[in-house]
Amino acid sequence: MVESQPGTILLIEDDAADASLLIRAFKKSGVTNPIRHLKDGEDALAYFEGIGELGDRGKNPLPILILLDLKLPRMSGLELLQWMRPRKHLRRIPLVILTGERDPTFREAAYDLGANSYLIKSPKQEDVLRLVELIQQYWIGLNEPAPIVLESRGPWFGSVHL
Amino acid sequence: MISTEPLILLVEDDPADARLIQRAFEKAALGARVTRIPNGDDAVAYLAGHEPFDNRTSYPLPAVILLDIKLPRRSGFEVLSWLRSRRDGLQRIPVVMLTSSRHNVDVNRAYDLGANSYLTKPDTNEQLTKMLSTFDQYWMAYNEHPSLGVS
Numbered sequence: 001m002v003e004s005q006p007g008t009i010l011l012i013e014d015d016a017a018d019a020s021l022l023i024r025a026f027k028k029s030g031v032t033n034p035i036r037h038l039k040d041g042e043d044a045l046a047y048f049e050g051i052g053e054l055g056d057r058g059k060n061p062l063p064i065l066i067l068l069d070l071k072l073p074r075m076s077g078l079e080l081l082q083w084m085r086p087r088k089h090l091r092r093i094p095l096v097i098l099t100g101e102r103d104p105t106f107r108e109a110a111y112d113l114g115a116n117s118y119l120i121k122s123p124k125q126e127d128v129l130r131l132v133e134l135i136q137q138y139w140i141g142l143n144e145p146a147p148i149v150l151e152s153r154g155p156w157f158g159s160v161h162l
Numbered sequence: 163m164i165s166t167e168p169l170i171l172l173v174e175d176d177p178a179d180a181r182l183i184q185r186a187f188e189k190a191a192l193g194a195r196v197t198r199i200p201n202g203d204d205a206v207a208y209l210a211g212h213e214p215f216d217n218r219t220s221y222p223l224p225a226v227i228l229l230d231i232k233l234p235r236r237s238g239f240e241v242l243s244w245l246r247s248r249r250d251g252l253q254r255i256p257v258v259m260l261t262s263s264r265h266n267v268d269v270n271r272a273y274d275l276g277a278n279s280y281l282t283k284p285d286t287n288e289q290l291t292k293m294l295s296t297f298d299q300y301w302m303a304y305n306e307h308p309s310l311g312v313s
Contacts, residue, residue, distance in 0.1 A: 092273040104309045111254040111308040116278045118306040131304065138300040142293055144280040146273050147266045 006033040007064030012044045013037065014072050018121060025132040033140065041075025045083065048090055063093060065139050070099040070106055081113040092146035094139055168302060171224035172198045173205045173241065175233050179283070182290060190295040194302050202236025206244055209252055223310060224255065226301045231261045231268060239275060246276040251310035256301065
């Protein structure tokens, strides 16, 4: 049996310092999954839609885990979540909110929109490492992912199951 | 508005499995309280606060639900879809499926109905203890619980 390529983790985070702290922590904790970093909600939307250069799913695979910040320029994390929700091939991908936002209104909205989990990010390197290890242990190590569904090319066709 | 207690609601009909899971939580020396409910109807009654679970002090709302699929009277899927159709805050309680089924149709259905996560029961007690220890750290120590806004 050929060992399959570990799935991609998608990090949607506009703050460059937070993103590099997280990416470094993933590498340090021995995570072999490729990590794709997108800087805002619109980039994420283009990635999910497979627009233009992002259309090659070989190079830009649908992720096995999404880490989503809430405060993003242009399109917020909650708006992105709302857009993703009715799309079946995206809805089944575990999505973890990773934010500094402690206001319960955001938490309620995130859960209502179907976020799988809500984590508070820390600026401290040690805490980030521990958090990333736990994310890896739980979502990559334990959680059973939904089987891959092939997406259709246009939103008007719905999902195509082959 | 009331918040959840550090309580795990375990909905599991098999007494042997329930005992193993509860023992694994104890063995991992985890702080969480575990309340076990043996069937789907009782799970709904507990969460809705119906008799005999109408006293929220004695039967507080859980921070997370561990839900089996094959349950007598009302299946785990029925409990999940009932919970997610609520509009009083209960719909936000995180639900983690804990089942022996690895069938694609069950995994898909669980996510489509709004399960937060899907775990399969491991083969050995040692693996189960390890799994529940990670589960507890993740969901009880790190995950931010939703406020439910129920009165």
